[in-house]
Amino acid sequence: CPLITKADGTKFGKTESGNVWLDPRYTSPYKFYQFWLNVSDDDAKRYIRIFTLLDRGTIEALVAEHDAAPHLRLLQKRLAEELTVMIHSRGEYEKAVEASAILFGGSTAEALRGLDEQTLLQVFEGVPCFTLPRAELGGAFVELFVGQLEVFPSKGECRKLVQGGGVSLNKEKVTDPQRPVGESDLIAGKYLLVQRGKKNYYLVTAE
Structure with a gap:
């Protein structure tokens, strides 16, 4: 099996900075979701073929849809959904999406109060x-x-x-x-x- 690399040629693995773990003790479902959501377009096209169980037709349709409107990041969103559900569950995926909306969208006070402390701190990591x-x-x-x-x-x-x-x-x-x-x-x-x-x-x- 060839070594999996990122678009910049660096290897994909736990010894690299910015690594991702399957164990939620090391990479929370929110961080896991964000990792896949933020990969480059080139990496998303490769990773969706390697890491998901989607069939070829579905993947090709997703890639075509993404290429038509790359700013919508449809490929990254589907990649993040497939992998977060696969590894952590549909419920954790939905919580990760809601947590992301708190920072980047028009989420509610109720949603904010529904975050656990660890996720809250991760969502606002880096703010003053x-x-x-x-x-x-x-x-x-x-x-x-x-x-x-x-x-x-x-x-x-x-x-x-x-x-x-x-x-x-x-x-x-x-x-x-x-x-x-x-x-x-x-x-x-x-x-x-x-x-x-x-x-x-x-x-x-x-x-």
Whole structure:
């Protein structure tokens, strides 16, 4: 059996960086799903033939559909679905899709609260993180997230963004900059997710 390589010629295996494990203790279903979702077009065309049980006709139709609209990444999405379901189950696949939608789509507060702690941290890996003393919970939104946490550069900027509908707490729009932020807002009893605009996320841990 020839060595499986990536499109750049590097080998596909556990000794390489960015490897993927079948054991969920080492690669969670969410990370597993994301791995296949993010492979290159060339790799997706090879891997869907190697790693899935799809028949030739289905694969050729998928490749043709993908080539007609590569920006939709239909091939990567099907590859990720087939392998995540095969290795982890349909339920884990659906949870991975929902977790991805939280970061990249218009997911709901309910979906965010449904994430387990490990997946939550993986979804928001790399976003700015802050620590908030629990004793400060109960304060107004604008007071908590301006200054010490530096989510907003100033109270005036925070109020302006809130008025424009550009601020969310735990995927729910903030309509009043004076709204109190308390224990009941914590996700998994310890996290707050602040969103500024469409793409700026901040994960706050209450300690």
